Amino acid sequence: MNPKIWMLAWLAATISITAAAQEYTLHSPDGKTAIRISVRDSVQYSVLYNGQTLLQPATVNVTLSGSGQGGWKVAGTKKTTVSQLLHPVVRQKFAAIPDHYEQLQINFKNHSALQWRAYNNGIAWRWLINAKGSYQVLNEEAGFALHTKDSAWYPVEESFFAHNDRLYKHLAVEDIGEKKSVASLPALFDADGIKLLITE
Numbered sequence: 001m002n003p004k005i006w007m008l009a010w011l012a013a014t015i016s017i018t019a020a021a022q023e024y025t026l027h028s029p030d031g032k033t034a035i036r037i038s039v040r041d042s043v044q045y046s047v048l049y050n051g052q053t054l055l056q057p058a059t060v061n062v063t064l065s066g067s068g069q070g071g072w073k074v075a076g077t078k079k080t081t082v083s084q085l086l087h088p089v090v091r092q093k094f095a096a097i098p099d100h101y102e103q104l105q106i107n108f109k110n111h112s113a114l115q116w117r118a119y120n121n122g123i124a125w126r127w128l129i130n131a132k133g134s135y136q137v138l139n140e141e142a143g144f145a146l147h148t149k150d151s152a153w154y155p156v157e158e159s160f161f162a163h164n165d166r167l168y169k170h171l172a173v174e175d176i177g178e179k180k181s182v183a184s185l186p187a188l189f190d191a192d193g194i195k196l197l198i199t200e
Contacts, residue, residue: 022074026104028118029081035118039072039106043114046145047123054191058143062112062127065136073109080105122197144198146189148174153188156181 021040027033034048038057047055080103085096100119105128107113113128129135150173155166159182166184173189175181186199 024077024104024106026079026102026116026118028120029083029100029102030120033118033120033123035104035116035123037104037106037116039074041072043072043106045116045125049194052192052194054146054194054196056145056147058145059141060114060125060143061139061141062129062137063139064112064129064131065138075107075109077107078105079103146173146191146196148172150192151190152176154181155183155187157184158182 021038024037024039026035026037032050036046036048036057038044042059042061044057044059045055046053046057081101082103083098083100086099087096101117103118104116105113106116111129111131113130115126115128117124127140152171152173153168154171154176155168156171157166168188171181186197189196189198
């Protein structure tokens with residue numbers, strides 16, 4: 001093989017490997033719920049339950065001013081198992097609430113981190129910012145990619161100024177997308193018989 005051609009081929013392969021997404025999977029304590037996370041130019045996730053895809057790949061993103069920028073380059077990851085009892089100051093249905101989940105924290109080189117949690121009955125994520133000095137959160141994106149055949153009980157709002165006391169309308173997911181309907185949270189979705197509640 002011509003050495004010059006071999007060097008070009010090796011360089012192309014190196015570039016291809018560098019550009020490949022970094023993939024992570026986090027399972028719930030009972031192993032039924034799985035979060036799949038992909039990091040490349042953006043951060044995407046999907047959710048499965050017993051092998052059934054509930055949420056298709058969608059983007060989560062945060063945009064900061066100043067020193068918080070720098071792209072999604074992974075600096076390291078850390079997995080943690082948490083099993084504890086929470087004792088709310090104001091008693092609710094129970095005096096103690098079991099808190100059991102698997103956690104994956106992805107640290108980025110732009111001084112931010114994304115913390116994922118997989119519970120037996122749900123998932124959660126949150127951003128952690130370690131930037132020095134002051135900064136502003138300019139934008140945050142949380143995508144939820146459901147199947148168009150799914151349905152929802154959706155509290156349609158007329159604007160972002162809401163009183164959070166709307167009627168929950170039973171709508172098809174494809175109708176929500178086409179009309180770009182605004183809603184307050186929580187919103188309840190039916191994904192092939194499995195109920196998904198989205199809130200914050």
